[in-house]
Amino acid sequence: MTNPGLQSIFTLADKILFLFCSILISYCYYFFWQSTPAAYAIIKSPHQDTYRIDLQTSQTHQVKGALGTSTIEVTQGQVRFTASACQNKLCIKSGWHQHNGAVAACLPNRVSIQLASTHSETSYDAINF
Amino acid sequence: MPSTSSMHDSNWQIKTGREDKLIAGFAALAISIHLLESTLPSPLPGIKPGLANLVTLYVLIRHGWQMAANVTLLRIIAASLLLGSFLSPTFALSLAGALASLVILGLAWHIPGKPFGPVGLSILAALSHITAQIVTAYWLFIPHASLFNLLPILLTTALISGTLGGILVSRIIDRTRSLTMS
Numbered sequence: 323m324t325n326p327g328l329q330s331i332f333t334l335a336d337k338i339l340f341l342f343c344s345i346l347i348s349y350c351y352y353f354f355w356q357s358t359p360a361a362y363a364i365i366k367s368p369h370q371d372t373y374r375i376d377l378q379t380s381q382t383h384q385v386k387g388a389l390g391t392s393t394i395e396v397t398q399g400q401v402r403f404t405a406s407a408c409q410n411k412l413c414i415k416s417g418w419h420q421h422n423g424a425v426a427a428c429l430p431n432r433v434s435i436q437l438a439s440t441h442s443e444t445s446y447d448a449i450n451f
Numbered sequence: 452m453p454s455t456s457s458m459h460d461s462n463w464q465i466k467t468g469r470e471d472k473l474i475a476g477f478a479a480l481a482i483s484i485h486l487l488e489s490t491l492p493s494p495l496p497g498i499k500p501g502l503a504n505l506v507t508l509y510v511l512i513r514h515g516w517q518m519a520a521n522v523t524l525l526r527i528i529a530a531s532l533l534l535g536s537f538l539s540p541t542f543a544l545s546l547a548g549a550l551a552s553l554v555i556l557g558l559a560w561h562i563p564g565k566p567f568g569p570v571g572l573s574i575l576a577a578l579s580h581i582t583a584q585i586v587t588a589y590w591l592f593i594p595h596a597s598l599f600n601l602l603p604i605l606l607t608t609a610l611i612s613g614t615l616g617g618i619l620v621s622r623i624i625d626r627t628r629s630l631t632m633s
Contacts (some may be wrong), residue, residue: 332570334566336567344610355600448592
């Protein structure tokens with residue numbers, strides 16, 4: 323029994339398919355790895371209902387958290403924490419956020435900002451088992 | 452003697468044909484591979500060699516789509532019962548991947564002239580499998596846009612594992628060409 327060479331294993335259609343898929347996947351890297359700008363920020367805190375703010379309007383928000391007040395600043399499609407009642411200030415150090423899907427959170431103060439590009443709401447983050 | 456409807460009546464026995472035995476045998480093989488594969492560590496969720504799917508591909512080429520679908524669905528259900536993941540998210544993802552690749556394999560297999568060899572079929576199955584899984588994961592379990600950042604990496608590994616799997620199946624078919632299954 324002789325082993326067939328690779329040449330005889332691939333049919334013409336196989337070769338074309340392989341090439342086509344390689345190109346398609348290369349394009350996927352470009353398509354899925356470019357970050358899209360966010361349109362809204364969804365603000366969550368323990369003391370008020372979740373609400374969303376438009377990132378195109380420059381504004382400052384005071385959000386009451388578990389420890390005290392967090393200040394959120396919005397300018398030109400970007401958002402950041404400028405002040406927070408927490409100890410380590412990691413939320414402030416995380417800086418500006420502008421990409422869709424990005425999350426900035428102050429865990430001690432239980433205030434979070436999630437960036438989104440559409441109006442779609444989901445009732446949960448993830449389900450595991 | 453008039454026949455009775457007791458449990459020992461011969462009519463109660465399920466008649467098994469040659470095809471049923473083949474399905475059972477292939478399913479048993481696929482389940483074993485599936486279980487062995489589930490013990491392998493994975494660098495990233497979703498990356499797996501997909502060795503159990505090679506049985507599907509082999510059965511498709513040797514015995515047709517119907518039997519391949521039977522073997523695959525039996526494998527998914529039985530393996531999930533053995534692993535304790537029946538009806539869990541893992542099972543849902545597994546089933547979604549299997550159904551998608553079976554549909555794509557069915558379409559590709561019935562193209563007149565059968566242009567695709569084992570490698571082409573394997574690539575199609577691997578890519579549709581992982582795409583269906585990530586869409587299901589997004590739809591049911593992790594509705595976060597960042598999930599799709601994984602897609603290019605998963606598709607790349609699927610293309611590689613699909614190609615290697617196809618080559619493997621092609622070799623196996625070549626070596627078992629003289630065997631007649633009975």
